[in-house]
Amino acid sequence: MSFSLRTPTSRWRQIQKENFTQVRDLADFLELSEENRAQLLNAPKFILNLPHRLASKIAKNDINDPLFRQFVPLIAEQEKKEGFVTDPVCDTDFRKEKKLLHKYHGRALLLPTSACAMHCRYCFRQNFPYETGTSDLTRELAYLKKHTDLREVILSGGDPLSLNDAALMQYLHAIDEIPHIRRIRFHTRFPIGIPERIDNSFLELLSGCQKQIYFVIHCNHARELDEDILSALRKVGQLGIPLLNSSVLLKGVNDNEETLLQLCETLIDAGIMPYYLNLLDPVEGSAHFDVPAARGRELLQYVQERLSGYGVPHLVREEPGASSKTRNLSF
Ligand code: SF4
Structure with a gap:
């Protein structure tokens, strides 16, 4: 097998560095109301990590948006349930x-x-x-x-x-x-x-x-x-x-x-x-x-x-x- 890699581009690495990692920054970006902010988990053990382009697809101020639910930490994560x-x-x-x-x-x-x-x-x-x-x-x-x-x-x-x-x-x-x-x-x-x-x-x-x-x-x-x-x-x-x-x-x-x-x-x-x-x-x-x-x-x-x-x-x-x-x- 022969690989001849050109100098690897770091463009995607730069993009990755700009991910949202702070819940408050993302809440501002998503223009969440105070009521919706109260549903957020501010210091989750599994930290927030979300690329900007994905965050841009989330509807503003909508915590029921299907993309929001997948990536944004909610206080619901603190619920304990048997078998989990x-x-x-x-x-x-x-x-x-x-x-x-x-x-x-x-x-x-x-x-x-x-x-x-x-x-x-x-x-x-x-x-x-x-x-x-x-x-x-x-x-x-x-x-x-x-x-x-x-x-x-x-x-x-x-x-x-x-x-x-x-x-x-x-x-x-x-x-x-x-x-x-x-x-x-x-x-x-x-x-x-x-x-x-x-x-x-x-x-x-x-x-x-x-x-x-x-x-x-x-x-x-x-x-x-x-x-x-x-x-x-x-x-x-x-x-x-x-x-x-x-x-x-x-x-x-x-x-x-x-x-x-x-x-x-x-x-x-x-x-x-x-x-x-x-x-x-x-x-x-x-x-x-x-x-x-x-x-x-x-x-x-x-x-x-x-x-x-x-x-x-x-x-x-x-x-x-x-x-x-x-x-x-x-x-
Ligand atoms: S499900 Fe998401 S967080 Fe888990 S390994 Fe896959 S990409 Fe990473």
Whole structure:
């Protein structure tokens, strides 16, 4: 494999540095009334982190806006509810190396970074004790080499696109050298907040990789998308990389028929397959997002009656210890 990276641009890094991180600044930007400000959690443990372009899509003074709900900390996060815990999918039980999880047959998850372009309030990994002290993946790569039944490496996090291209190149190159690994899957929400991340340098990096790449984005509402984002993703697709989307079913965000239909249709119009509709992983502080599985089935029935089969995601739940995501919730 040969990579010839040009000098990496730092434009997306500059954009990222301008993210909203102070609740008061965001409240001012969103022109929230005093009554609405009273609903905000001012010093959340999982800090506010929101790119400007995403904040610009939120309606002013509307705490029920579906984008607002996903990214802005609310006092509802302080509610304790039975079954809502710090590690709802038992990630730590499957941690084989500091930056590697191995849950399912044939694939392993690399967590090379804890950083994300934005912080989603329902994130099941918001309490994960990431190893951030080193960028070294020697032990993780040794694990991948040793387990010859592995076929796929999933780059997750955090968000793998938070890494600079030099680090990504190093990891992709190392995985390319492992013969039994055939596929590399990116899981990323980064382009939804900062589509500039998909620049020529990144595309060159992807095209230099010899393994089959899959690119899974995370989008929950059609309003998160716009032409700049779709055009950036199209460039990834033009490299022969399948594009998929994984959503989370969230109360007050996408738990109604027309919203979900519009999301799926926007995705398939752009050549992105709706892949999963995940039921919420019950992480502490997220109970206000919970939608019952039965409602998820109803919603997908509506979508199924209106779209071609490839436009309908699988309704899934992650059950710790199961041999895969549980799909018997689907049709
Ligand atoms: S982008 Fe993904 S990993 Fe990062 S906070 Fe959102 S859900 Fe969690």
